[in-house]
Amino acid sequence: MLIKLHYIYCMIYDSLNQWIMSEFMKHLKLKEELIYDGSQIEPMWAFRKFQIKDSSIVSWIGPMEIEPDNLIDYEDHGLEIKGDELLHFIIEHFDCQPADIRLCYHRQRLFVMIIKDLLDEMGMKTIREGDDLYSRGSDYQKEVQENSNHQKDLRKLSQQQSKKQGKLSVSIATCSNSSMKIHFALNLTNNGTPSDVETACLSDCLESIDRDDIFIFSDKACEKYINEISLIEGDITKTKVF
Helix, strand or coil, X not given: CCCCCCCCCEEEECCCXXXXXXXXXXXXXXXXXXXXXXXXXXXXXXXXXXXXXXXXXXXXEEEEECCHHHCCXXXXXXXXXXXXXXXXXXXXXXXXXXXXXXXXXXXXXXXXXXXXXXXXXXXXXXXXECCEEEECCHHHHHHHHHCCCCHHHHHHHHHHHHHCCEECEEEEEEECCCCEEEEEEEECCCCCCCCCCCECCHHHHCCCCCHHHHHHHHHHHHHHHHHHHHHHHHHHHCCCCC
């Protein structure tokens, strides 16, 4: 009997962290707080820190303050990129050799759109511009829900949102000779963010969200991303090429 499985998860717990492993990638959810300083975007970080040999996603909650020497985007040099509490994801892929930065950026956009869809399911409306998500506070979110059946009012709200919105996320994609790396993070609070940047955060936009909800959200995002990657691999194996 042939049983078709898109992916198989195996969950392993140790004293500190939770591992979720599939056929294509491993997801490690850190329970301890870790500051993101930009060094985690370096190749093989997950292996050097946690002995992960395969493609992986590492997720955790923690502050961010990127050291100037660790900035990847040339446009960010001279800027402060920091915050007191964010939900972080570090993704590393080894399946394309040599590593392809264009593919890496495509996968980064895929992950950002998965995050956007999940936030939408939670009732939080966002706008995506490239690899960044923008949103407004809880008052706007309530207004959207109250007017969800009135297209004219929604168009007016959308126009208002485009005029004033806070930056909800940060992200970067890069690669080495052997792997593709992505960092994505969502603000959980506006505390500690740069004073010259208008920001948004999950706690403002979703007033009832708590830490357990954030961990559930993180798990869903990683699961959906791993599933998309595995489905693409499956589609490749069944497609006639010319």
